[in-house]
Amino acid sequence: MVDRNIGGGGDTTAPILTAHDLGKSFGALAALSEVNLDVAAGEAIGIVGPNGAGKSTLLACLSGAYKPTFGTIWFDGQEVTATDAPGMCRAGLVRTHQVPKPFSGLSTFENVYIGASFGENISNDEAYDRTVDALRLCDMLHLANRRAETLGLLDRKRLEVARAVATKPKVILLDEVGGGLTDAEADALVDIIRNIRARGTSIIWIEHIVHVLLQVAERLICMDAGKIIADGIPDAVMSDAAVVEAYMGHGVE
Amino acid sequence: MNPSYRIERWTTASRISVWVFALLFLAACFLSQSGNDSLLSRGVVLFVYVLLAATWNALAGFAGLMSVGQQAFFGLGAYFAIRLSDSGVPVFAAMGLSAIIVAALSWPMSIVMLRLKDGEFAIGMWVLASLCHLLVNLDPLIQGETGISLIALNAYDPETRRVILFTFALVSTTAVLGFLFFLLQSRFGTALQAIRDNDEAAGSLGVNVLKAKRLIFVFAAFGGAIAGALWLGANISFQPKTYFGVQWSAYMIFMVLVGGIGTFEGAILGAIVFFIIETFFAAFGVWYLIGLGTAAIVFSLVFPQGIWGTVVRKWNLHLLPIGRRLSISNEK
Structure with missing residues (x-):
């Protein structure tokens, strides 16, 4: 049912990503507080939680888009709390955006090429190879020469993933890449994400559709009101009293 | 693992057009020797327009930095040419050196200006231009709005002066356009469009967004300054008001919007269109300006992508391609 053995060995090694006592405030509003998180290399973690729980804020802090108000972040043996988004990307941690942000005037190919050629210092030929590889992985080769502004929602979401994959990340943060997709489309997406994981990339994936999420994630985190309220094996998290409470007394599934 | 694929950058049309450009360059070189006075001085005007349009397009069309203050660099380019020439630098060297000084000055300016976003940046640049205007007026050499002439040009007889100026304009415009094309073709150029x-x-x-924006900002300042120095060389007199006037930004916007924003060819085409309109209708004074405004409105309604943008959409024609097309040979 759930694929839990893949990341099993990761627990014994040092975590690739650590957040310690992380917090982010906007004025008086604490969007994120007291977040502690360890991610093992190769691990796949799902994050759920009601709207406004701070999930996207957490990704923004981890990826360097927001500078955290409190706490520290460690990535791949370095302290990266103050590193900006381009720096995090080059270090090997990349995110996708909940609302796709395509470079609308560029082609699909050129969109992905940006990720390939700026995620790391590599030659042009290598960047082209990586671009083609990421496009194939995300099943977008046939769209390579289309202007990104002509893509539909599904393809825009896949483009977010393809661009991120092209940077050759150690950790990829996915923000609701499956939202609004049909079951068939979601299955195709799960295949893509499994393939990314098979390359040894750690995955942190925010998604509302839990049954889709659990096809990839062996660990589930539930957030509410800016805090992590449950973290562990999916079944345990889903039946946790605090989680049930967060969803207004309804079971999640 | 990958099937064989190719990245296509050049097409037959674009190879031909590069040769056409090279021939035009040679023709212009010969023209400079022919010594037809009015042709040469009009030529300098055209080059100034091309420089202004191409650099504004680089800024707005490729990096997404809409500025209505590029006259700051246009005016400073002319000012420093006069200043340097007054302190004994040979006049044409002063014009070139002036552009380098303005580019160097634009670097610290960019630190402040690039913190501004969108509309704030546009208006902030206008404020910057006004500030430069006021500061230049403080220099006693300029005598306030009375202005001064580039007297050192008198050392040359009018004919030689025109030939040198035309050649200077031709070479600097070709160099600026060539550099811009090279820049836009590189991965840096793709990154600029991503930033936009x-x-x-x-x-x-x-992508290091700030660094990329800064580079294009300095480049546009350099181009604007060269244009200002050339304009000074062609008109000899320097009155701060005419050089730091916001109408220069209006002209740049007109040329780029009419030609096709965000296309390399469009800016050049827009400059030519503007040049032709100006040549035939400038004598009509106020009516010329009204006509220019009407043309801008008509173009934005009928061809919102500009002339070249429309050509690209209709026929997918690229004379000077900066994009990358993927072509896969043995799959699907």
Whole structure:
């Protein structure tokens, strides 16, 4: 049912990503507080939680888009709390955006090429190879020469993933890449994400559709009101009293 | 693992057009020797327009930085040419050196200006231009709005002066356009367009957004300054008001919007269109300006992508391609 053995060995090694006592405030509003998180290399973690729980804020802090108000972040043996988004990307941690942000005037190919050629210092030929590889992985080769502004929602979401994959990340943060997709489309997406994981990339994936999420994630985190309220094996998290409470007394599934 | 694929950058049309450009360059070189006075001085005017349009397009069309203050660099380019010439630098060297000084000055300016976003940046640049205007007026050499002439040009007889100026304009315009084309063809150029479309996403993919914007800002300042120095060489007199006037930004916007914003060819085409309109209708004074405004409105309604943008959409024609097309040979 759930694929839990893949990341099993990761627990014994040092975590690739650590957040310690992380917090982010906007004025008086604490969007994120007291977040502690360890991610093992190769691990796949799902994050759920009601709207406004701070999930996207957490990704923004981890990826360097927001500078955290409190706490520290460690990535791949370095302290990266103050590193900006381009720096995090080059270090090997990349995110996708909940609302796709395509470079609308560029082609699909050129969109992905940006990720390939700026995620790391590599030659042009290598960047082209990586671009083609990421496009194939995300099943977008046939769209390579289309202007990104002509893509539909599904393809825009896949483009977010393809661009991120092209940077050759150690950790990829996915923000609701499956939202609004049909079951068939979601299955195709799960295949893509499994393939990314098979390359040894750690995955942190925010998604509302839990049954889709659990096809990839062996660990589930539930957030509410800016805090992590449950973290562990999916079944345990889903039946946790605090989680049930967060969803207004309804079971999640 | 990968099937064989090719990245197509050049097409037959674009190879031909590069040769056409090279021939035009040679023709212009011969023209400079022919010594037809009015042709040469009009030529300098055209080059100034091309420089202004191409650099404004680089800024707005490729990096997404809409500025209505490029006259700051146009005016400073002319000012420093006069200043340097007054302190004994040979006049044509002063014009070139002036552009380098303005580019160097634009670097610290960019630190402040690039913190501003969108509309704030546009208006902030206008404020910057006004500030430069006022500061230049403080220099006693300029005598306030009375202005001064580039007297050192009198050392040359009018004919030689025109030939040198035309050649200077031809070479500097070709160099600026060539550099811009090279820049836009590189991965840096693709990154600039990514920044224009979404700077946050560009940053999260590893693009150093600020550094890229700064480079194009300094480049545009350099181009504007060269144009200002050339304009001074062609008109000899320097009155701060005419050089630092916002109408220069209006002209740049007109040329780029009419030609096709965000296309390399469009800016050049727009400059030519503007040049032709100006040549035939400038004598009509106020009516010329009204006509220019009407043309801008008509173009934005009928061809919102500009002339070249429309050509690209209709026929997918690229004379000077900066994009990358993927062509896969043995799959699907």
